[in-house]
Amino acid sequence: MGYALFAQRKLLLNSQLNEAQLQQTQRSNEQYALATQRLGKEQQLSSLQASQSNQLAELYSQLANLGKEGNLSDSEYEQHKDQLNSQIKTLEEQFQGAIDEINRDVYKISVNEKAIENEVKRLDTMVSVLQQQLDAVQDAEGKAIERSIPKYAGL
Numbered sequence: 001m002g003y004a005l006f007a008q009r010k011l012l013l014n015s016q017l018n019e020a021q022l023q024q025t026q027r028s029n030e031q032y033a034l035a036t037q038r039l040g041k042e043q044q045l046s047s048l049q050a051s052q053s054n055q056l057a058e059l060y061s062q063l064a065n066l067g068k069e070g071n072l073s074d075s076e077y078e079q080h081k082d083q084l085n086s087q088i089k090t091l092e093e094q095f096q097g098a099i100d101e102i103n104r105d106v107y108k109i110s111v112n113e114k115a116i117e118n119e120v121k122r123l124d125t126m127v128s129v130l131q132q133q134l135d136a137v138q139d140a141e142g143k144a145i146e147r148s149i150p151k152y153a154g155l
Contacts, residue, residue, distance in 0.1 A: 006141040013137060017130040024123040031116045038109040045102045052095040059088045 063084045066077065 009137050013134040020123055020126045027116050027120045034109050034113045041102055041106045
């Protein structure tokens with residue numbers, strides 16, 4: 001292979017290698033951003049669940065203490081009990097809707113994360129192959145130069 005061909009091949013491989021490394025870096029950054037986003041959603045979910053537990057515990061406590069109040073008539077007791085049960089049901093439905101939405105978001109993010117992870121793995125392989133090809137061309141070029149030295153030096 002002539003020196004011009006070696007140079008041309010090295011230039012092409014370097015260009016491909018740089019492009020693959022750039023894509024690899026971009027995908028890794030996207031993967032990091034998605035992981036950060038997923039962790040944020042998971043923290044949001046934990047916070048929401050803690051809030052739900054506290055609010056429901058308060059309502060259940062009020063419901064339990066309702067019967068201990070001796071100054072309520074039966075109709076007032078039933079009215080307060082129904083009101084608290086309604087609040088509990090509404091709160092549970094609101095929280096479940098919010099939890100479902102967060103879980104959907106986490107799932108979508110996880111699917112995107114997995115796709116990008118696969119792309120990063122593919123790019124890792126591509127970078128390795130291109131680096132090996134570049135090394136092989138450089139080795140071949142070096143050997144060709146070594147063989148040509150005696151020829152051109154008159155040895």
